[in-house]
Each structure stands twice: as C-alpha cells, then as structure tokens.
Amino acid sequence: MRVEVQAEPFVPGEQLSKFHADRIDAGALVSFSGIVRSDKLDPVNMLEIEHYPGMTERAIRAIVDEAVERWQLIDCLVIHRHGQLFPGDHIMMVATLARHRGAAFAAAEFLMDFLKSRAPFWKKEFTAQGQRWVDSRQEDEAAIDRWSG
Amino acid sequence: MRVEVQAEPFVPGEQLSKFHADRIDAGALVSFSGIVRSDKLDPVNMLEIEHYPGMTERAIRAIVDEAVERWQLIDCLVIHRHGQLFPGDHIMMVATLARHRGAAFAAAEFLMDFLKSRAPFWKKEFTAQGQRWVDSRQEDEAAIDRWSG
Amino acid sequence: MKQVEVKYFAWVRERIGLSGELVSTDADTVRELVVELRAREQRYELAFSDLASLRVAVNHTLRDLDTAIEDGAEVAFFPPMTGG
C-alpha cells in the first residue's frame, strides 16, 4: 500500500508497471490519473498545489486503509504531487488491485472522491487574468455521501 | 481510438504511457486491465481464449464508438488477447481519456461490461481436473442493462 | 438453393467437430437453418439442443433466430460470450 506525496513529476505508466507485481490471485487492475487541464478560452498557465505536510500523508493513509478493508484490495497505490504544475502534467494517480473488476473500479472511485475533499490539498490557478483559488464544488461533497450507504 | 486483437503479450503500463499523448484538454485518464487469476484450491494452469476473427474487431469498434460518443471521450484504447494465457498474464485492457473523471470512469466500466458479453471471445480453463469452458454469468447480462437507462 | 457459410465456436464447435462448413439450404431464417442442421446427425442435435444458451451472428453482427438469411451470408453459432 504505497502512498507518495511529492513535488517531483511521475509517469503513470511506469508507476503502473512497478505497482503490479505478478500476484496470481489478482484479476483486476484499475488506475486513474488526474491531469492539469487548460481551456482554450481561459488558458491556465500554471497550477500551484499547496498541502499540509504534517497531515497529508496521514489523511491519505486513512482513506487507503478504508478502501483496502472495504473492497479487500490486494494492493493499492496513491501518488499526489504538490508545488508548481503545468498543463498536461499528471497531478495524481491511484491504482487498485483486486480479485474482481467491480471491487477494483469501486475502490478507485472511492479513493478519488475522498482525495478530492478529505485530503489537505488546495489548488490555485494562474491565468492571464491573474491568480484564483479553485473552489470546492457541491457535487464533491455529494460524491462523498454516496459511500455511506 | 486504437483497437488491438492480438495473441502477443502486452504490458499495461507501457501501453498507458503510449496512449496518453499530452492533450491539454484532457483532465482524467482511467485504465482497467484484466489478469488471468488462479485459485489456490482449484489452480488454473492455462487459459485458452478463442475468438471470431472476422467479427471481433468490428464488434469492439462498435462498443468503442458508442462509448466515445456517449462520454465525449478524447481518446480510447482497447487491447484484447486471444490464444494461450497463463496465471498473472494480462488478458485485456481498456483506457479512457476525458475532460472529467466521471466520464472517464463510466466509459471504462461501460467498455468492460460490453466487452464481457458482446465481443466474441470464449474462455476455456485448463486445470488438473481437466478442461472447462468458462460460463457466462447472469450478472454480466444484468450489467449490460444498467446502461440502457 | 442458397449457399451459406456456417461457423461454430467454443463448445458448439467441439460438439459438432467442425469450425465451419459451407451449407446449401432453403432456409429463409436462422431458425429454419437450425431445424435443418439438427435433423442431420446426433452431434448437431446435441449442439443445438438448448437454443436459449446459443447466440447467433449473421454477417459478423449479433442477431436473433428470426433473422433472414440471404445467399452468401455468413452465419455463426456460439455460446454466450465471455470476453474481458
């Protein structure tokens, strides 16, 4: 269960290859990676991600532990960058390894929903118009609720 | 929109790196790969996958086209092996690239559900007890129905 | 008489003992073709004994038993698919 909080870039494909040791009891491998997106009409030149060093890894580990227990994951990976990122850069990734595909998909979506609004990261966009903090969205909170059923 | 039906092995991480050209309008990249699984109690020595050469690629392309249109995918990849596979081997993978994570996840799950029971592949397991065709499961048909809403 | 290319996959292929054959038929639909094939021999009867567990493709597209057959068509019979 590897968790990395880092300023350095990473390549999701390389991480995926490293992550998947050949476990013969695993049937399903899911990965997600989030990319810095820029719109043509309102280009983002840079994305700065602030985090809370004392808390970040602890918060992510708590989310990972819950996912592993809930879906009996065989393995789980979370990488999240902080610092200055540029359009096309990978912000973060998760990978889940499970016996069946339903569990691997659900766990990856669960991890994303919780990383989005329960891990102490804050994004600031730098555009031609200036700087702006990215607002949290109501649907991100709603996404959390769907897992409490 | 690359579709590969092949006997040769592939490495999901390498395919993921190749797949993701740096598109700045993409925000979310999801991959799934299915692995030959073997149980301790009932070990599978080999998995043989038969397919229908004239139809397979056409059937997969139809599924891909629907996913691309439905979730406005920026790109989409499907690789599926046939022939003899062994525990730990990757059977197939899908990757989806979209603006937002909801679309990338939904499209990947859609592709998997349809590849499972609408693409002409048939799996046969070789165990110590002999050979057996893998049965389709009722829930695979049910999984298809959830997309018709 | 139509000429139809008939293909068999997975356990349908194993039961019939052939992966495909050219069939001359008067059948207008897949269902009529199945009736003709079942009447041939025990192994065909066995392969087609449970129609609910069979799938049909006509010219590389999934169809049902009531699909019309044209001269030169390719008709494939196989169990439910297990890809992915």
Added chain:
Amino acid sequence: MKQVEVKYFAWVRERIGLSGELVSTDADTVRELVVELRAREQRYELAFSDLASLRVAVNHTLRDLDTAIEDGAEVAFFPPMTGG
C-alpha cells in the same frame, strides 16, 4: 494559559499573511479560539468572516468548531480541500 500552534492554509493564509503562529490562549474549544483571533485585527476578522466555508484540523485530523483544545495542540484553519 495554553500554548497552541496555529496553522493557516490557502486563502486563509493569504488573508492573515502568515502560514502559522504560536498562540497563547484561554480558549477551551476551537470556536472560542476563533473568537479570540477575530478580535485581534481586521485581517483575522476577514479570514474568519465566513465560518461555513472554513475547515478545521486539530492535531492533523479533521474536526469541527466544538472540538476541545489541549495545551500544545496544533490547530489548522483552511478552506474546503481541492485535491485529486
């Protein structure tokens, strides 16, 4: 008097102009600490003006405003998180 390590992130940090400070306080809860801080200066008043849009962590765990504060605690204030 308790000594509390207070941390500020994102726009809370920018409004107050500090990433953290050691605070001597008699506050028993986070809510009481916020009242004390708001009373200090305009920039604190501004940072804490909308409590609904603030999140609190005590000793690196998300908590609410009614959480008790012990001597030596680390209390962090920040906007809703935007990871992922």
